[in-house]
Amino acid sequence: MLRLLSFTVFLAAWWIASLLGGDAKLPSPPAVLSVVIDEARSGALFVNLGATLARVALAFTLAMTLGSAIGYLMGRVRLADRLGDPWLILLLNLPALVVIVLAYIWAGLTEVAAIAAIAINKLPTAVVTLREGTRTLDAALDEMATVFAIPRWRTFRHVILPQLAPYIAAAARSGLSLVWKIVLVAELLGRPNGVGFEIGVAFQLFDIPLLLAYSITFAAVVLIIETVLVQPFEVRLSRWRPRAA
Amino acid sequence: MQLEVDIAGKAFENAAGERHAVLAGVNFSLRAGEVGVLVGPSGCGKSTMLRILVGLDRDYQGHVSRPSGARLGMVFQEPRLLPWRSVEDNVRLAAPLVDEARLSALFDVLELNEHRGHFPGELSLGLARRVALARAYAVEPDFLILDEPLASLDDALVGRLRDQIALLVESRSMITLLVTHNLDDAVRLGDRLLLLSARPARIIADLQIRTPRGARGEAEFAAIKADIARLTNGDRAGRDAS
Numbered sequence: 001m002l003r004l005l006s007f008t009v010f011l012a013a014w015w016i017a018s019l020l021g022g023d024a025k026l027p028s029p030p031a032v033l034s035v036v037i038d039e040a041r042s043g044a045l046f047v048n049l050g051a052t053l054a055r056v057a058l059a060f061t062l063a064m065t066l067g068s069a070i071g072y073l074m075g076r077v078r079l080a081d082r083l084g085d086p087w088l089i090l091l092l093n094l095p096a097l098v099v100i101v102l103a104y105i106w107a108g109l110t111e112v113a114a115i116a117a118i119a120i121n122k123l124p125t126a127v128v129t130l131r132e133g134t135r136t137l138d139a140a141l142d143e144m145a146t147v148f149a150i151p152r153w154r155t156f157r158h159v160i161l162p163q164l165a166p167y168i169a170a171a172a173r174s175g176l177s178l179v180w181k182i183v184l185v186a187e188l189l190g191r192p193n194g195v196g197f198e199i200g201v202a203f204q205l206f207d208i209p210l211l212l213a214y215s216i217t218f219a220a221v222v223l224i225i226e227t228v229l230v231q232p233f234e235v236r237l238s239r240w241r242p243r244a245a
Numbered sequence: 246m247q248l249e250v251d252i253a254g255k256a257f258e259n260a261a262g263e264r265h266a267v268l269a270g271v272n273f274s275l276r277a278g279e280v281g282v283l284v285g286p287s288g289c290g291k292s293t294m295l296r297i298l299v300g301l302d303r304d305y306q307g308h309v310s311r312p313s314g315a316r317l318g319m320v321f322q323e324p325r326l327l328p329w330r331s332v333e334d335n336v337r338l339a340a341p342l343v344d345e346a347r348l349s350a351l352f353d354v355l356e357l358n359e360h361r362g363h364f365p366g367e368l369s370l371g372l373a374r375r376v377a378l379a380r381a382y383a384v385e386p387d388f389l390i391l392d393e394p395l396a397s398l399d400d401a402l403v404g405r406l407r408d409q410i411a412l413l414v415e416s417r418s419m420i421t422l423l424v425t426h427n428l429d430d431a432v433r434l435g436d437r438l439l440l441l442s443a444r445p446a447r448i449i450a451d452l453q454i455r456t457p458r459g460a461r462g463e464a465e466f467a468a469i470k471a472d473i474a475r476l477t478n479g480d481r482a483g484r485d486a487s
Binding site for chain 1: 300323384
């Protein structure tokens with residue numbers, strides 16, 4: 001209910017702003033909606049959204065898997081932490097644009113380059129979060145597992161993973177928002193389709209309704225994925241915690 | 246089946262680089278079916294010794310031989326349950342082979358049946374201890390270790406839990422080692438009392454209680470406690486003189 005209300009306020013503000021500022025700079029909601037419908041009819045909207053979502057999914061999975069594994073290793077093994085730390089600091093502070101441009105130069109304007117560039121941008125934050133999580137692992141529970149001779153895999157699944165879950169969720173949450181942002185830049189610079197590409201085209205043609213149409217649908221998709229996938233997942237993970245008052 | 250312990254020494258190095266001796270000669274053996282009790286003042290090194298006995302700490306001088314292939318069951322001082330798993334899952338994780346009949350019999354003895362589906366965060370300390378006890382017992386241990394299982398519980402609860410522990414210990418032939426600083430628990434549950442000195446710990450006496458657990462009366466408890474007091478005071482006097 002509250003969400004709906006805040007959404008209505010947003011629409012009203014947009015509409016008023018477009019009336020005040022003029023249609024040329026900020027088209028009204030119905031004008032943008034009609035462009036969305038046109039794009040959907042022609043199928044272009046779905047092709048581009050689909051391409052972007054596929055890139056997000058691939059880059060996100062790649063970065064999360066690799067980042068979690070490296071982070072866990074760096075949290076557990078001192079030597080790995082020492083060796084990896086300078087690389088981590090370098091990657092954390094490397095601008096996304098540099099990674100994307102270099103990836104396109106070295107690997108060509110290919111899908112692999114785009115996805116790798118997006119994944120590399122997200123990787124270090126996942127590593128850092130998981131490393132912190134691994135450092136907070138409860139040694140007392142490890143000892144319990146050792147004393148009861150619980151096999152390694154079962155220990156990992158039932159003892160370690162639940163302790164890392166909040167960190168994985170945090171890495172996923174922050175990582176996803178990072179990927180949403182970077183994927184458009186990567187598409188703008190070197191892919192022939194996707195939301196970022198369309199926004200680039202709209203920018204060059206100064207087609208503001210088209211630009212807004214893609215931005216709004218993209219934002220809507222992100223919002224839906226957040227509420228339908230990410231939030232219920234987080235609730236499920238923390239169901240054993242006593243409810244906060 | 247027998248546990249042989251011969252720890253010549255164990256020292257810790259603190260942050261400043263000074264070495265502190267924690268154990269200074271602990272030597273005993275325990276047979277299956279025997280309940281050994283390590284009694285000693287708080288901070289004398291009992292927990293350190295337990296860590297050595299279960300193999301968590303290998304940095305010591307001496308030798309410990311556990312029966313080969315012996316299954317270990319342990320009740321830690323703080324229950325060490327997994328907060329994200331239910332009571333039943335906590336037990337089953339440690340003891341994947343336990344069948345439903347045995348599990349519910351065990352939960353019956355410990356009055357845990359109605360708490361099966363609860364998470365440890367919803368349990369009192371007394372209940373959590375009983376879950377830890379259920380877990381240690383469910384693995385059908387050959388060697389059961391109880392580290393201060395009755396500490397910081399109220400008196401009524403201590404009485405009940407002590408009876409439950411006695412029942413479980415009687416119902417299976419295993420080596421049992423109980424660690425406590427409470428003489429009451431020691432004389433009621435133990436067959437052999439191993440008295441430890443203050444840090445660095447060594448064994449100052451090895452008392453055998455021949456009367457079976459069920460047949461011991463108040464008079465006998467008092468007599469044993471008097472014995473213990475004499476032995477521990479003697480130890481203190483001896484050290485003061487030297």
